[in-house]
Amino acid sequence: MTTTTHAFDTAISLTDNGIGQHTGQTTPEYANMVGPFGGVTAAAIVRAIESHPERIGEPVALTVNYLAPVTDGSFDVVVHPVRTNRTNQHWTAEVLQQHGVTTTATAVFGIRRDAWSDTQAAMPGVPDPESVPDATVPGPVPWMRNYDMRYVQGDVPTEPDENASSTTTLWVRAQPARGLDFAALAALSDVFYPRVFLRRGAMVPAGTISLTTYFHADGAELAAQGTDYVLASAHAQRFARGYFDQSAQIWGRHGALLATSHQIVYYKD
């Protein structure tokens, strides 16, 4: 029997340099246009916190700020539990390279409990993933090749036509298959190409500068998704002179709202 490590696990693999101190390596598989895919940096931070001996609970909230591109090579991840309450814990994190801090982050981990619960949002009505063609773009963006992407609405524009809607909805899963965990869900929250491309019908310079994800599922609910597709839907609210926002939902196939996520994106036009 041969066991191969999934490229995602390689990309977020961290060596331990002491409590809360890690070193990782960028990998060509998760490269973006400039630096690595923002989702994989978010995932490495989740993994570093999960590895901390004082960690309690599971991810509830994560904000990652992209200060500068991570350059190819090694990077340090430093995570620090600032305060541990009875049922939640607040973290700060940084990614550093020789040229300085590339990424700052804060996170809340928490212990869930029995409480009245309900999903307020409605899952978009869409066809099954098996009936939607795989539109994985074999284009210039390496990290996208790690996902099987089946666009239901708002796929990557190939014609210079403006669109009235900013909404993209797709079925997506890791390619090759990999079980869903918090690190993978953190990465999926950044799986959308920039909303401004869709509205403008063209690629323009754009990059996420701050990403916030709220995790609504616990580890058992994530594990229950297995390697199945999730439904990811994103839209913008305002494009305002160089910055636009994006709000997204990540749904399990059977209607579990696994995460909601928000980001602010720099663009030039």
Place this chain on the structure above:
Amino acid sequence: MTTTTHAFDTAISLTDNGIGQHTGQTTPEYANMVGPFGGVTAAAIVRAIESHPERIGEPVALTVNYLAPVTDGSFDVVVHPVRTNRTNQHWTAEVLQQHGVTTTATAVFGIRRDAWSDTQAAMPGVPDPESVPDATVPGPVPWMRNYDMRYVQGDVPTEPDENASSTTTLWVRAQPARGLDFAALAALSDVFYPRVFLRRGAMVPAGTISLTTYFHADGAELAAQGTDYVLASAHAQRFARGYFDQSAQIWGRHGALLATSHQIVYYKD
């Protein structure tokens, strides 16, 4: 002529203890059930960054994490520009008291530029604020008395009836009047009572643990709102075993989407 300082300006007034180092004082006017109103803490952080001599641009994104209640008395605000790019700047901030760190934050400030712009979201269709009764609750929450609140939908439940919707929409402005600026807008992004009260028709223990606001207006667009009402609308997406999310929009009367804001809230039920 007598000039009185607005209670909001008193609440976010900071003394300067060196570059990026400030001390503030809690005020009874902005007290919440426990500690001060989260919005006023967010506003003090915005004000501290705005006061920094190296600050460039205006607020684009702010994430504030509430680790522990700020106790009555003095608090320190420390802000640090981690990286300054050509058109944006990334900040970290902390609020500290003798018992430790109460609040962590990250912020992005940016310089806006001429670029294709558009508002994607639709402003809720509502009656004018003048035709909606002032429902300011003279209840146990002092900070609410600083706002003229006119609920269009989802006002504070007074009967123990569950509601199917988690949406609250209200016209709101400072009381007495005060011109809108980034600090005031940061505070307004936390002006909603907890969504779980509305769904459950009852007050239950609940508190914001992380708040992210995206500012879409620049200073001139904010100043143009004057002291007028803004329309604030919020809803939840999932209530999941002790944590729920809230997404909000803040609109100017004439349709400018000034800010979008998101938070994750702890609750017991």
